[in-house]
Amino acid sequence: MxxxxxxxxxxxxxxxxxxxxxxxxxxxxxxxxxxxxxxxxxxxxxxxxxxxxxxxxxxxxxxxxxxxxxxxxxxxxxxxxxxxxxxxxxxxxxxxxxxxxxxxxxxxxxxxxxxxxxxxxxxxxxxxxxxxxxxxxxxxxxxxxxxxxxxxxxxxxxxxxxxxxxxxxxxxxxxxxxGERSLTPGPIDDLFGYDFADRDGNWARVSSEDGAGTILLITGGGMVSRALEAAETLLLEDETDVTVMVCSQLYPFVPEPILGDAARAEHVLVVEEGTPGGTWGAEVARSLADACWDRLRHPVGSISSRDTIIPAARHLERRVVVQTQDIVDGVRGRVTACTR
CATH class of the missing domain: 3.40.50.970 (Thiamin diphosphate (ThDP)-binding fold, Pyr/PP domains)
Known part of the structure; x- marks a missing residue:
């Protein structure tokens, strides 16, 4: 709520x-x-x-x-x-x-x-x-x-x-x-709701009512709104069900509460606002590979900002910093690449 x-x-x-x-x-x-x-x-x-x-x-x-x-x-x-x-x-x-x-x-x-x-x-x-x-x-x-x-x-x-x-x-x-509003477990809107995947409240799981989770997006709090907007677009336009897992503790990374979700998903991608190279996403991918490589259907993918400085001009900044459409395109690109 x-x-x-x-x-x-x-x-x-x-x-x-x-x-x-x-x-x-x-x-x-x-x-x-x-x-x-x-x-x-x-x-x-x-x-x-x-x-x-x-x-x-x-x-x-x-x-x-x-x-x-x-x-x-x-x-x-x-x-x-x-x-x-x-x-x-x-x-x-x-x-x-x-x-x-x-x-x-x-x-x-x-x-x-x-x-x-x-x-x-x-x-x-x-x-x-x-x-x-x-x-x-x-x-x-x-x-x-x-x-x-x-x-x-x-x-x-x-x-x-x-x-x-x-x-x-x-x-x-x-x-x-x-400036965003705080949420409590339960419905977020007509499509999605969330609860916690672990007793400590470290992992928030956002999913549709169906909750099938063909795509699993793993991210931190800064990308919640953009990830949810992307999940809505993918659900309504592509009929692709997305589960978004949001962790509070980035490091040390604790993968156990999400291993089941990762194993069930067709594709797992990490979404982060930082630039590529030596990233939190790479640490997530390494941890999941160590914990459940035999159950992952594809290697873990990543979606991040461009490999450059952030411009001051707002229209240029939006081309560099990962946006909702970048997440949508990243998921679609991964799905297409793996079905060829």
Whole structure:
């Protein structure tokens, strides 16, 4: 069902609840104090209610994450807001060599409860250095967990779980999702509904009433609306039934809840907004090949953005960043190629 809250409001409410419940939780970032409340208003109201634990910082992403690491290693918890996810490159060293390694490099496990929030993605006309989806650059780092914001998942539950887990987390927030409405399990529209495929609520399964799932699309929260629009087009125009599996935890990738869907589908494709090469989609394909190669009918395919920078001009940006029609064309192309 459609909730009245936008995803950005749900995220803001989740932060307020987490801060009220945990006096050891801090938030750091640029321009996060009221009345501004962050570039996308995610932190609105937090500094007014919790003035001693919401800290506006200088423009130094490495320094921000470094302070957060210090807080986490001294018994506190920290959430960092990177104003645009593109700037996460500036704190990569702190994440790779301090946040993640501190969990296990001191001879015993240490909790490093830090969440680095990164607004990502295009379709907003922000240009080549403010529109990227850099998830792939953080895959494969031991003890670093990656999650993606989604209209289908309970944001408060996800953030609470990753903070309790004790491993550092990159929390990617696709910017177009901020304005979407949150959903709860049940009908989405006249064609599709969703539920969760696992007890932890990591995998949301969106399917038609028939639920046959000739095509299985695997994706993260940023592509939900475009994947569902593509699924509707394929169902109505081609009579092709599509199941969309949306995961919250991108890495470590947990394939077990979707193995049955992957084995039943004629074709499995991963849809992501990042550029080709060393991708999350490649990690998904590898994991599925290891887990159920003998049951996959075809190799796992991928649909992603073009292998180039993202233009600032909106009409050019839409040619580069994967859109609904790209997903439709990708599915049709795969089906045609495999029936020749």
């Amino acid at each position: 459609l909730r009245t809250d936008r995803v950005v409001d749900e995220l803001n409410g989740a932060l307020h609840t987490l801060f009220a419940d945990d006096p050891t939780l801090f938030l750091l970032g640029e321009d996060v104090l009221d009345p501004y409340g962050g570039a996308f208003k995610v932190t609105a109201g937090l500094s007014t209610k919790f003035p001693d634990r919401v800290i506006s910082t200088p423009i130094s992403e490495s320094g921000i994450v470094g302070v957060a690491n210090g807080l986490a290693l001294t018994g506190n918890r920290a959430i960092v807001e990177i104003m645009f996810g593109d700037f996460a490159a500036l704190c990569f060293d702190q994440i790779l060599n301090v946040s993640a390694k501190s969990v296990s490099m001191y001879g015993r496990r240490l909790d490093v409860p830090i969440v680095v929030r990164c607004p990502v993605g295009g379709n907003r006309g922000y240009g080549p250095t403010h529109s990227q989806s850099l998830q792939k650059h953080f895959i494969g780092i031991p003890d670093l967990v990656l999650h993606e914001l989604s209209p289908l998942h309970d944001t408060q539950a996800v953030l609470r779980r990753v903070l309790d887990d004790g491993r550092p987390c990159m929390f990617f927030e696709p910017k177009p999702v901020y």
